Amino acid sequence: MTAKKIVASTFVYLIAFIALACFIFPFILLMINSFKSNGEIITNPFSLPSHWDFAHFSDVIAKMNFLVTFKNSLLITLISTLLIVFFSAMAAYHMVRKPTKYNKIFFTILVASMVIPFQSLMIPLIYIYGAKLQLIDLIPIPLLICFYIGFGSALSIFMFHGFMKSIPIEVEEAARIDGCNTLQTFFLIVFPMLKPITVTIAILNVLWIWNDYLLPSLVLNNETVYTMPVQMKVFNGTYMNNWELLIPAILLTVLPILIMYMIGQKSIINGVMQGSIK
Amino acid sequence: MLAKKVDEVSYHTEISQKVIRRKRNLTSLGNSMLFLGPSTIFFAITVVIPFIYGIYLTLNKMDSPIDAMVFSGMLNYVNAFKDAEFWSSLWLTIKFVVATVFFVNLVGFGLAYLVTSGMKIQNSLRTAYFTPNLIGGLVLGYIWQFVFVQSLPALGEKLGISWLKLGWLGDPHMAFWALVIVTIWQTSGYMMIIFIAGLISIPKDLIEAAKIDGAGAFRRLINITLPLMVPSFVVTIFLSLKNAFMVYDLNFSLTKGGPFNSTLMVSMHVVNKAFVEANYGTGQAEAIILFLIVAIVTGIQVYFSKKMEVEA
Numbered sequence: 001m002t003a004k005k006i007v008a009s010t011f012v013y014l015i016a017f018i019a020l021a022c023f024i025f026p027f028i029l030l031m032i033n034s035f036k037s038n039g040e041i042i043t044n045p046f047s048l049p050s051h052w053d054f055a056h057f058s059d060v061i062a063k064m065n066f067l068v069t070f071k072n073s074l075l076i077t078l079i080s081t082l083l084i085v086f087f088s089a090m091a092a093y094h095m096v097r098k099p100t101k102y103n104k105i106f107f108t109i110l111v112a113s114m115v116i117p118f119q120s121l122m123i124p125l126i127y128i129y130g131a132k133l134q135l136i137d138l139i140p141i142p143l144l145i146c147f148y149i150g151f152g153s154a155l156s157i158f159m160f161h162g163f164m165k166s167i168p169i170e171v172e173e174a175a176r177i178d179g180c181n182t183l184q185t186f187f188l189i190v191f192p193m194l195k196p197i198t199v200t201i202a203i204l205n206v207l208w209i210w211n212d213y214l215l216p217s218l219v220l221n222n223e224t225v226y227t228m229p230v231q232m233k234v235f236n237g238t239y240m241n242n243w244e245l246l247i248p249a250i251l252l253t254v255l256p257i258l259i260m261y262m263i264g265q266k267s268i269i270n271g272v273m274q275g276s277i278k
Numbered sequence: 279m280l281a282k283k284v285d286e287v288s289y290h291t292e293i294s295q296k297v298i299r300r301k302r303n304l305t306s307l308g309n310s311m312l313f314l315g316p317s318t319i320f321f322a323i324t325v326v327i328p329f330i331y332g333i334y335l336t337l338n339k340m341d342s343p344i345d346a347m348v349f350s351g352m353l354n355y356v357n358a359f360k361d362a363e364f365w366s367s368l369w370l371t372i373k374f375v376v377a378t379v380f381f382v383n384l385v386g387f388g389l390a391y392l393v394t395s396g397m398k399i400q401n402s403l404r405t406a407y408f409t410p411n412l413i414g415g416l417v418l419g420y421i422w423q424f425v426f427v428q429s430l431p432a433l434g435e436k437l438g439i440s441w442l443k444l445g446w447l448g449d450p451h452m453a454f455w456a457l458v459i460v461t462i463w464q465t466s467g468y469m470m471i472i473f474i475a476g477l478i479s480i481p482k483d484l485i486e487a488a489k490i491d492g493a494g495a496f497r498r499l500i501n502i503t504l505p506l507m508v509p510s511f512v513v514t515i516f517l518s519l520k521n522a523f524m525v526y527d528l529n530f531s532l533t534k535g536g537p538f539n540s541t542l543m544v545s546m547h548v549v550n551k552a553f554v555e556a557n558y559g560t561g562q563a564e565a566i567i568l569f570l571i572v573a574i575v576t577g578i579q580v581y582f583s584k585k586m587e588v589e590a
Contacts, residue, residue: 016392016403023407023463026421029429045429087316094313098306106318113325115576117524119545120569121325123552123562124332131343150324153317182309211414213527218553229416233531236420243428250420257412265405272408272468273475 027258034251038244056248064235064249065223070256073210073227076141080148081205085198088153092160093186097169107161110154118151118214126218136219144219148209156201159275163197164190200271203264210257228253336563342556354563363539364564367547368571374454374543375522378461382518383511385462386469391499393470394477404474408467415464419531422460423447426532450540453533457541460528465521469514476510477503505588512583516576523572544568 033041034056035049060066095103125147130136135143167190175189191198213229220226226234232253239245261268339350358364389407393400410418426446434442446452480503488498526545529535535542548568552561 012392012395012397016397016399019389019392020403020406023409023467026425027409029424030421033424042428042432045424045432083316087320090313091317094310098310103314106314109326110321113321113329115520115569115573116325116329117520117545117565117569117572119524119526119548120332120562120565121328122549123558123565124328124335125324126553127335127343127558128328128331146320147324149316150320150322153321154325157317182305183312186313207412211412211417213414213416213530214549229414229527232417232420236531241427243424246420247424250417250424253417254413254421258409261409261412268412269404269408269471272471 030247030251030254033243034248036244038242041243041247056244057252060245060248060252063239063245064231064252065226066252068224069226069228069231072141072225076144076148076216076227077206077209080145080152080209081202083145083149084152084156084205085202087149088156088201089160089191089194089198090186091153092157092164093190095157096161096164097172107157110157113154114158122214122218136221140220140222140225144216147215147219148205151215152205152208156205159197159201160194163194167193196274199267200274203268203271204275207257332562333566336559336566339559343558350559354559355567357560358563358567361551361560361564363542364544364547364551367542367544368568370454370542371523371525371544374458374461374525375519377458378465378522379515379518381458381462382466382469383514385466386514387473387507389466389470390473390477394474404470407470410464411468413464415525415527416531418460418464419528422456422463422532426456447533448537450537453537453541457525457528457532460532461522461525464528465518469518472514472517473507473510476507480506505586508583508587512580512587515579515583519576519579520572523568523575 029045032048033045035052035054037053040047040050095107126136129143171189171193172185175185180188211229212227213233216227216230217233220230223231223234232249235249236246239249335347336354337349337351338347339353340347393403393407397403413421430442431445434440434444444452446456484502484506485498488502493501524545525543526549529541529543529546533541535546544564545568548561548565551557551564555561
């Protein structure tokens, strides 16, 4: 290796580590300050805690109604994602195998709808289902799940549609001859073959729904049905600048998704990469 | 006699064929409903009906959401055009869009270039750079509030750096750049992943050939890599444009539009108009204007960048 090359590669590593520091220091700050008291946080946010105090966590878990909130978020995210995946795969399958005029028009409308900002739909949405039909007070969680399926289908169908074209029709014909009906052919033969894109779509939907704030903040008006982001907002309003409570609360909110990322980082990164190519 | 028999047989087969055909049509209709039905229904009740109803809403006037609607023609649009705060928030959003689209793509591409250059730890670096994308804008805003309000001033105090000591979020100009910085931090990792996918697909022999012809690293980047990366840029610019126009969560949690409404973006203005002032008609008219702007800008972007695509 020449001297020039060594300098160049040192330079690359230097940039990479400066970038790394920029990307992770907020998380490190969160972790070390979760165990400190207000006084210590304000005078010295960068030091390790003088003693590791877990008391704030139990305090926050009680004050945030953490278990209920976590359960709500989990329920809404899992059910919505599951239904989006099934319904979108079925719709995309039908559109690819039966390219009728109606199906083509529907597909075009779906793709076009992706440029509509949520802000242009939220007011009529709240007006129709809140002021008119009163469903927001009656069944907030099922309604929110319905909304997620509706908003999530366009991108998911689009991605399944792109992938479906690569599945050979001969396999299905063989299944048909062996006596499968359309539903059996789809669930037993086609759906398992969609696994790579299904993983991608599921990951993208989980990240979106788990973190979404504006829609649930408009639909969920009662503390018993709050999701994590909505609860975090309320908590922040109540304990403004009370960092010894706010920081553990933020950490508890982000921890579930960070743990998920640690377990499945490879498939998450690959999933996002696959999703972008389609 | 025989002729009659033949007639009868053909008559029967005709009937049975009709029955089969009708049965087939029925099952095909049943299948269509089964496979397309759920998505169609949910898409209709959350996107199609609210979109059409939203346009109807802008043509009516009501004093509060529970009052009856009165047809008012273009009044809501006239109000929207007269709403100075709407236009100032829109102008601010456009500045935000320009700043974030530029920097997010620059940083995202830089990171992708860095982690495809053959470092041993590049996979771990990708994982780390992507982390902020896992967390929603609202919570990120609270995390960075701690950074801007507590940590940076404390650091400035310690090191004696005066510009760090200032509270960024209390100054209108700095607060805007705080939003830009956090957006870059949040989304450039996502764009990096898209760029990595593009960079990997560039044929190696093309780069080798240029190397042999004597092109330096910079020339190779400008004349070979970048033109071949146009399809990736189409996607990343589209995504960053749309995200920036619609920014709400981060805006709400980091600055709340303050100080003195100096960082109030258009989404937040629309939310306030509709749900704080309870003016659904004008709020929806402004949301429709926002939709038209986003549709036109992204349409133009995709059209022109598709034109720039080249074959390897």
